Amino acid sequence: MTVDRYRQFLETKVKMAPRTGFEVSEDEINPALQPHQRDIVRWGVAGGRRAYFARFGLGKTVMELETSRLILERAGGRGLIVMPQDVRIEFRDDARNILGWSTVPEFIRRIEDADETGLYLTNYETIREGKLDPAEFTVASLDEAAVLRSYGSKTYQEFLPLFEDVRFRYVATALPSPNRYKELIHYAGFLGIMDTGQALTRFFQRNSTKAGDLTLYPHKTREFFLWLNSWAIFLQQPSDLGHSDEGYILPELIVRWHEVKVDIADAGADDDGQLRLMRDAAVGLQATAREKRNTLSRRIEKLVEIRSASPADHFILWHDLEDERRAIEAALPQSRSVYGTQDPDEREQTIVGFKAGEITDLAAKPVMLGAGGNLQRHCHRAIYAGIGHKFHDFLQSVHRLQRYGQRYPVEIDLIYAETEREVRRDLERKWAQDRELRETMSALIKEHGLDKLSGFDVLTRSIGIDRQEAAGENWRVANNDCVDETRRMATNSVDLVVTSIPFGTQYEYCASYNDFGHNDDNAGFFRQMDFLTPELLRVLKPGRVACVHVKDRIQFGSVTGTGRYTVEPFHADTIEHFRAHGFLYMGMRVITTDVVRENNQTYRLSYGEMLKDATKMGAGSQEFVLMFCKPQSDRSRGYADDPVIKSAEEYGLARWQIDAHGYWQSSGNRLLAPDEWKALAGRKGGMQAIIAHWREENLATVYDYGRHVEVAEALASIDALPKTYMAVPPHSADPSVWTDINRMLTLNTDQAAKGREQHVCPLQFDIVDRLIDLYSMRGELVYDPFAGIGTVPYRAVLRGRLGAGAELEAKYWRDSIRYLEAAERQLAVPSLFDLLTSEEAA
Known part of the structure; x- marks a missing residue:
């Protein structure tokens, strides 16, 4: 029963365009329409909210007019077609000369000029300037909506929501620019098919070095175009719908x-x-x-x-x-x-x-x-x-x-x-790119047709996976959905969980709907986690720890409607989620990030914007490791059923005092003056020296904010302050704040060296090693349900533990096997001291 519920949940992820209109018969459609136009009008009226992206000369004007007429016949009220100023001539001519209407639509600029019923025309400026409220109309169509781009992105984003209260909505343009994906996504938002933010998260990966640069996930390309074709018809010629192209051959x-x-x-x-x-x-x-x-x-x-x-x-x-x-x-x-x-x-x-x-x-x-x-x-x-x-x-x-x-x-x-x-x-x-993408759209229409283009049967094929497993002496990793894989594990069999869960809807990792990153919103993500987290609690030994790496999400003002960037406290939601499933929250480790690099990714902390209005500037978004434990059996004592015991020789009193206190006193050395920092920058390899010396000084002294600014300004005065990363960031010696994580120490470095695909969000070795050392003992099992390319089991093996993991994406799983096999080979090679010891014993 539980498995069926999980399958049912996964099927709810398949999002295609809803049908909210009316079925019409062939004899209800104006006989003046050509066969391909009749097909599209019938499909559009049934859908209720659709896009007519018909190539030049295929008759989108008459299709808009006829669609609006049929909608008004059933729903009543007024209809409105919004267009560029000089296009109204075409609509009046086509209504009179092609459709044979005795009364052609009037052009209006205010509601007082309209009757209670009927179809009307207006231009974009009228709506943009607030002279005419779209909410007064039952049906509305945006003709040549692509011209909105010329008004600027802000106006474009403000314009579309004005039609939210219009029951039936349409978009018609001959050139929707399929290579400008954000424009297509805005149309989907206008039609109520999918929220803009959801669509961006579902289908696109963001450039980690440049804000606003979107790339369609390679594994989501087909799904994206199938989704488009469920609410938009990209018609290149009548034969796309099985009709004759006679009279529709473009001139040379x-x-x-x-x-x-x-x-x-x-x-x-x-x-x-x-x-x-x-x-x-x-x-x-x-x-x-x-x-x-x-x-x-x-x-x-x-x-x-x-x-x-x-x-x-x-x-x-x-x-x-x-x-x-x-x-x-x-x-x-x-x-x-x-x-x-x-x-x-x-x-x-x-x-x-x-x-x-x-x-x-x-x-x-x-x-x-x-x-x-x-x-x-x-x-x-x-x-x-x-x-x-x-x-x-x-x-x-x-x-x-x-x-x-x-x-x-x-x-x-x-x-x-x-x-x-x-x-x-x-x-x-x-x-050339435009021609190529239009050919792609035509091929999909020909393959699936118009009425059958729901896409559901095609897309649901990506639900489920044929499980594969690989194992060594000290490790086991499975290519499987982590929910199913964790269910297969014995109760109380895991000593430590270390994982970086998908950050809500921030990233998608593979083409399967089983992917936790493939959800519309955080609520959907945590609904899927509801199937996994109870299993993690079950397999973890009583009193043992689950370490969960997370990061808060940046929300763009253009998507939320706030006009400015805000932060979604994903770490707080994660804490509440794990607590709700019975985990005890033990606290968090803060991992500092580079605020300059983050700004290059989001522009959220823009220096230029801060100069205009400092209230827009928030704070850099740090990463967190959240520590949870499964309640121990004996609640009267605070020890795990199977405690992690450290010897005094391994973990001395001095080390404990420093770790527990979290503050390093000054060594007494004099600090460098700002001019000396400038001199340091001028030496060969000066930037690396600055970074190293700054860290040493920052950790060894009482922090002085004013002096920190002076040093940074001194470097800026000689053009030695980088614009792509922080050379003099704030450092902390507090054990709950990790400022010394080396972000280059990931398996992605090896992936890049070998020409393999890099993981979207790799976990740093430093983080994993510290958690394994602190919360487990040699020979114990460390498990990662989101193993990726195998960082956690790989580091577990190298640190004398057993490693286990589950990964949904097959190519990541195969890469993890290579690293784990290499780790075992490395452990099998004896050191010089091992050889000397064995000779002495002999």
Whole structure:
């Protein structure tokens, strides 16, 4: 029964998109829709909250309109489609000309302009500025929602929650940027599919050296795309859904690059006033903008040359800067422009005139006109006055012309400066990546279909594991779920538990749903621990100790809605969890961490932000070893049933006094003055000398905060204070605070040397060795239910104990076997003293 409950718990981890809408029949859908559009509308209405990521020209506009109509027929109330300002023309035209609606949706900017029922249109600015409350509507759809990125990440994150009270929600865009994973996750949050923080934790690993840098777990890639396809349709062509592609073959795209030569010797001076030998290549956004300004005249000359060579064609003239727009207007008097400060009605008339063929040359920015509009009727040529890093806006602008129904090959000419070759390479790289990922999405749709794309049967195959075991004379490790493995162990058979439990939902270690790191939140993690912790209590001998390594979790303000970083006290939750299951809490050891390195990972303690407002700065997040013991049988005495006995020779009175007191007095040596610290930094190997001397001094004297700051400032004054790690951290000699842990002493060092995959979160040897020495005796069994690459059993064997562990990930388990076999070989090799002793005995 217990095993079944555990299996049932694991199955609850399989998260696919819920169905909250209505089933509709084929004859209820407007017959004007194409077969692929009908399939998607029926799927979308049934889902209630879905994303239509249909490629340019596949009809997402009519799908949004028809989906909204069907929802309103059943649920009543009002519907709202939010879009870029200039896209409303497309919606009204499609409602009238394709769907045959006699009454087309009105554009509104306030609720007073709407009736109690009906479908309405508005733009993003109206919602963003608070003029229209989405909560007044039953159904809402965000058209070309990707444009929200141009408002900045803060606005993007604030915008989506405004729709939380809308019952039915949709997203529609032709270019959702599948390579920008965070954007897709925000869409899932908007639709109510999965909280943004949960999705980030479930599918992505964070770069340990750079905040905000996300990488999709290799073993989670397929699951991630299956999850996406359960709530979003990435349609590339009708044949993805089994329909004919007739009429949906994209026209050929002819791309021509034009490199404009520049005077690279005209380099100017750097920020310090030093003359440069030659111009640097433009790589970043600032450098690219600088080159655009410096090369404006040459690029406009090239644009006019290209335009003049085809006088009969109509052209879109894409640009990024207002200076470019003005230069185009001056060089090509026949051109007309659309821009942000323009009167909306004048802008709309200009667009309508170009679509009708009355205007031959239209100048616009991709960020403004690149999304949503159909500009292909009289035009198949575009010239880009410059290029940049904004791939999304660029590709959107390309597909204003390269669309289904375009009668001619589409020709685009891209002009860039000689110093912008890296920008071109970046653009081409993103273009190739976009094509690759879209092919992945198409393959999944073809494999699973639309209605059957629940993904549950596919994903549940990763639940469970075929147990494997390896053993030596002094060790045993199993490739198994630790719950099952611990259940197999005899009661009161373990002398010491040393483990680093997964830090809630911080990391995932393998593709199995048995992985403790694969939970939506801490509550889910501890629900899974509820199956393990009672077993750990059972197998541990009475009165013996379980040492649990943990760390608090940093919570990002953008996820929690607090606007600032906060700390989730995971160590406190762990204490309460183990106590609730019958363990006695004995205290904790604090392991200090490098605050500078932590800031590089999270930006939480940013020096720049602290200068703006010191209230934002918290404290460095330390690690903890929590000590618990299983109650001894005789509660009248404080000794374990099988006590850990140390001899006076092994553990002398002097050592006990120092350990117990936890304070080291000064040796009487004079401390180095700040100027002497500066001199020390200037010597060969100075930084290592500083680190070593600082530690020695810090432990040997009474701490002086003011002097600590003086030393750090002295090093900073000569540029000798590192920005990637702490050279002069605070040290402690208190036995409950471990500031001397060598973070390089892990099995990952050996993993890296041998070219093997490194563990996500390795445990340091120092920590393990101290705990084994303190809480166990030679010949006793030390167990780690989360063994990873085998650090705990490996160190146990080397310190004369028996080692045991369980590990779910097979590749980590196989690596642990290698280390444990090596440990036994090392113990089998006699030392010189052993040989001398044996000779004497002989």
